[in-house]
Amino acid sequence: MIREKILAEVIAIIVDLFEEEKNLKDSVELSTIKNFDSLGRLNLFMALEQCFVIRFTIDEILSAKSIEDLVDMIVLKEKSK
């Protein structure tokens, strides 16, 4: 899956989950997203795992800081499929 498509899907999931209305780009820090908290982080990773049929490690879940980090991780996992 190409990076742009992954980015679009990740943003769609974030918008759906957090009802974020601002224009999201890959540079956006996760902590600045509306309603984002520690539970929201877990919910986000759960939704990403289901959408892309991948599995994140605990380190990956805890270390991701931005949308770009998420997309990078997914791109890597998609390549190794």
Add this chain to the structure above:
Amino acid sequence: MNVSVLSNVNMDSLKSHLKKVGVEHPYFCGYNQYLIELLDRNSFIHKNVQEYIFIHLDGEELLKNQYFSIPRKEDLLSDLEELLSSLRTYIHQFPHASIILSTIVFPPFSFISYLDTNSPISYSQIEHELNAKLDSFSIEQTNVIRLDFNRLVKLYGYNALVDDKYWYLGRIKYTNLAFSLIAEELKNLIHAFEGKTKKVLVLDLDNTLWGGILGEDGLNGINLSEEGVGKIYRDFQKIIHSLKGIGILLVINSKNNESDVCEAFDKIALMVLKYDDFIVKKINWQNKVQNMKEIAGELNLGLSSFVFIDDSPVERALVKESLQEVEVPEFPSDITMLKKWFLSEVVYKYFGKVRLTTEDLNKTEQYVRNTQRNDLANSTLEISEFLKTLKIELIVSENDLNIKARLAQLSQKTNQFNLTTRRYQEVDLELFMECGTCVVYGLEYADKFGNEGIVGAAIIKCTQQVAFIDTFLLSCRVLGRNVEFSFLYKIIQDLNSKGITKILGEYLATDKNQVVKNFYADCGLTEMESGKMGNGKYEGEIDLVLNRLSVKCRG
């Protein structure tokens, strides 16, 4: 819909999934605080009116350290009894809350390995006993229903629904898939509980009810057998036949020659369904949308009660676009999926049932008799003459707890002849029947064609010498036979004998109950106040109402 979620694990992730199925602001109790929530008089569910309380207990968390040692059944049953006892107290205090109890599912693996099924030390046995205890509790309490989480685990697999990673990170036990399935199941279950499920299954024939195209392949080309692909269709017919047995009305909407179809039903020995199993048959070459509208007219039911099954994507699209009220599920492209798809995607979603009434079991026969009555009406010139030939018998019951399930079903489902459309559950009716100042009347109908069962309900609230008609409704099956006037007449007579002198009535307009807009005026009550949207408040002296109704009944 107002839902609270109580659990021994973190269920907050369910929130976004519940929103997708129409539950806007669910409440979640704190992690593992479900007992405190139930017992504490200052907790959210004590301070706020609850419609539904969903209690989900995770099996492994319920076991606690017993998952890592030989399990002690008595301790676990005693823990569960503590919950049930708290629930009994809560239900006693808040009888209007409906409780949804999830089945308990233990992990399918443990350190005792094969001992589980080969020795008295068994997690599976304990799991079974805990769930049996919950089953008994839900039978004992009318407003407690079960959500079968175990069914979802069987369907999708334990590993797809349970993930320890999020448990160690945030006490979340389930996957995103599990939460979406639980939310969907909750929605469908509540619909079934409230009687909002569909009534009519409309079926295509060729490549839907049997393999092959009758008009092209002929009788011998029809695939219906006990082997191979033909068995798929035969099994499908068996399920549909069983649905008819629990009150689902079957209808054919097919492009075919009617005589060919009759011959197929008559001559194909392995046909499970019979021609007469279908309450209406639209077998012709006209547009299926037009057929659908005619079926709705003949059954006197709204299109929103219909589910349409057709293998043709073109026909499905046409019906879907033209009649948005009709549910048109996708048909499986792989026909071997037919049985599994129909049961899991159609039956649970559209035809789910939580309780079964006598009326459900006789539904098709009741509609057949209605068709016979309509035929008689059409052949009779005078309506009064027609009604006399019917030999109608009405039995009015008073505060009869034995029929509360049927009265609740009528209250939940009746839209047209319903003056106030107030929806009541069994527990509400029980309270009305036992409060001492209310009278709940039920109406049983029979005529020369047969017994229709309980078709009407009325709830009267009395204050000294004044009676307020809170609810007055009649199933659309018996409309047009002046039954409504006779029912009210009998009620008013009874109230008269109880010393009531004045009757108050109310009409609350909805999109569907325009047919009863002038009912109280026709019965001799005077409109005292007309509100917004056509609502009205009525009153009448009991003698005047009785006189008017006796004239109406004679007419």
